[in-house]
Amino acid sequence: MSDKKYVIVLDKNLPVGLQVNTAAVLATSIGQASEGVVGPDVEDGSGRTHQGITQLPIPILASDAKSLAELYEKASSVEDLFLVDFTSTAQKARHYDHYMQQMAARATDELEFVGIGLLGDDSHIKKLTGSLPLLR
Numbered sequence: 383m384s385d386k387k388y389v390i391v392l393d394k395n396l397p398v399g400l401q402v403n404t405a406a407v408l409a410t411s412i413g414q415a416s417e418g419v420v421g422p423d424v425e426d427g428s429g430r431t432h433q434g435i436t437q438l439p440i441p442i443l444a445s446d447a448k449s450l451a452e453l454y455e456k457a458s459s460v461e462d463l464f465l466v467d468f469t470s471t472a473q474k475a476r477h478y479d480h481y482m483q484q485m486a487a488r489a490t491d492e493l494e495f496v497g498i499g500l501l502g503d504d505s506h507i508k509k510l511t512g513s514l515p516l517l518r
Contacts, residue, residue, distance in 0.1 A: 386438060387507035388412065388419065391453060392517055393496045394444035400496070401517070404468050405442055408499035411466040416501050438501075443514040450495035457510055463502035470494040 390408050392401050413419050413436065421434040445453065457465045471488065473496060475481035485493075500507055 387504040388438040388501045389441050389511050391443045391445050391498045393447050404497035407468050408466055408497050412499045412501050416464055442517045444517040454495055460506050463506055466499040468497040470496055
């Protein structure tokens with residue numbers, strides 16, 4: 383995993399609570415779908431076991447809705463890049479079935495991206511996100 387990079391890019395204009403929720407959804411999706419991101423369980427000095435956590439740092443970067451849509455398009459064309467997106471459609475859905483129905487009714491260019499998670503080759507990630515600032 384040393385040649386891999388993992389980033390989350392969020393809409394800087396979202397309220398803090400929605401930013402945190404979006405980051406949690408994206409991190410969960412990447413961690414579940416990408417073998418090797420989560421490390422093995424560890425044991426502390428008292429013999430208690432703690433669940434494995436991410437083995438990669440996860441910078442949280444800031445963008446805006448328009449730039450997120452552009453990033454989605456660029457990242458979609460990169461081979462061997464794991465891309466997960468979170469849209470306002472997903473944010474508003476109360477059930478996954480509702481989310482699926484709403485997404486099926488919209489074209490990609492109609493979606494409002496609020497966050498994107500990327501995992502892939504360090505050079506690809508840097509090329510796509512290197513100019514974005516950390517979310518503060």
